[in-house]
Amino acid sequence: MQILTTAAGLQAYTEQARQAGKRVGLVPTMGALHAGHIQLVQAARADCNEVIATIFVNPTQFNNADDFRLYPRVPEADAALLEPAGCTALFVPSVEEMYPRPTVLRFDFGALEQVMEGAHRPGHFNGVATVVSKLFHLARPHRAYFGQKDWQQVAVVRQLVADLSFDLEIVACPTIREADGLAMSSRNRRLDAPARAVAPLLYQVLSAAAAQVRQGVRPAQVQADALATLAQEPSITSEYVEIADAQTLQPLAEYAPGRAVVLCLAAHLGGVRLIDNVVVDG
Incomplete structure (x- = not known):
């Protein structure tokens, strides 16, 4: 090389x-x-x-x-x-x-x-x-x-x-994940042990939100539920949770038939800012 x-x-x-x-x-x-x-x-x-x-x-x-x-x-x-x-x-x-x-x-x-x-x-x-x-x-x-x-x-x-x-x-x-679901990121190296133990919650929240999207739950409710779950963990400070069109990235009020949806979040944990996303095909 x-x-x-x-x-x-x-x-x-x-x-x-x-x-x-x-x-x-x-x-x-x-x-x-x-x-x-x-x-x-x-x-x-x-x-x-x-x-x-x-x-x-x-x-x-x-x-x-x-x-x-x-x-x-x-x-x-x-x-x-x-x-x-x-x-x-x-x-x-x-x-x-x-x-x-x-x-x-x-x-x-x-x-x-x-x-x-x-x-x-x-x-x-x-x-x-x-x-x-x-x-x-x-x-x-x-x-x-x-x-x-x-x-x-x-x-x-x-x-x-x-x-x-x-x-x-x-x-x-595709995103590569740790065994517990945490998206691999260079910033993960900065997580101390307690923060690293909490970090998989981000993907768990996205996975639950994706399941709601597949069930047809309205985007505003999906977003509210995800933010509420994150708020229960005191070490996490949410920056955003968005349910958006996977191409335009604009937030969705309703689902368009046949269009993919991307669920994105950003949060601070242990002084480290982490992002993740999950895509739900239309």
Whole structure:
């Protein structure tokens, strides 16, 4: 596995691969890798000749300085996981390499970013779109792989690709969970033992809500029941629970026949902000 640290090095690597007729897969990450990330690498390896993983804790997508400062950083351990999974190159740039000058570009994804993560983390998706655009431009992948745990992020990236006519395919892979249902996340490393013991409640609440959706319970009632259950656990502070159209991400007052529904939540637990979602097909 080749280690690349400069934009020019990444461009040269992928250009050589393309000229050789190879398919290039890109797996953007912020490091602190877990089985969910490895699934993305393995999926890319099954589709592509070259698999480039990136590790970059992107400061422009954090609206909380402490969250950025405390985000887990274990680059040596990450590199040790990537090569056996089929990664052929790892791009680990510095902040100065990715942002040689302050970025002033602003993206507007309209209604797609005015709910859930976009509403609660102002500027977050602008930072995501900026860094993803840079990576797509530098790596010129045929396919890029993202996890469905960040459902809204995947929707924003798909919109980005469509609006800017990037010549690549976005591949979304299912959420990988721990045995007790907790969605795997790099932030889980920050949970202490008591918080980790409580954390599976998030998925339990989503699963119960999904069952209600399948039974036809009105979205407002599903949302109220989920928030009430979370409120019974004193260590959890709910940020949102939304029952939304899986494509538009707009909250639902009623169900549309045949359309998929996504149930999303965000909550704080033990000083860590966690998100999760469950999709119910129409």
